[in-house]
């Protein structure tokens with residue numbers, strides 16, 4: 127709800143965040159693979175920012191722009207080595223708007 131009493135959708139709130147791209151230095155990388163594991167494939171469905179997609183060969187790719195650093199993909203696939211996950215460099219990445 128906003129102060130005026132109208133409902134605000136989550137998508138509208140997320141749209142108010144901003145993202146500063148660190149060109150050429152993605153903070154998350156997907157390990158090259160022929161076929162994705164079940165967990166890697168799941169990232170195409172569970173990432174709230176829709177950063178993961180299947181390419182035309184059925185492999186999972188990431189475009190980290192818009193990542194909200196929620197850590198879901200890190201929990202599912204970092205330990206297995208399927209992704210490499212780091213926080214963006216200082217000053218880059220998501221800029222949350224609060225309030």
Ligand code: SF4
Pocket residue numbers: 154172173174175176177190192193194195196197198199200
């Ligand atoms: S940290 Fe969250 S928002 Fe970022 S790519 Fe992983 S699942 Fe998506």
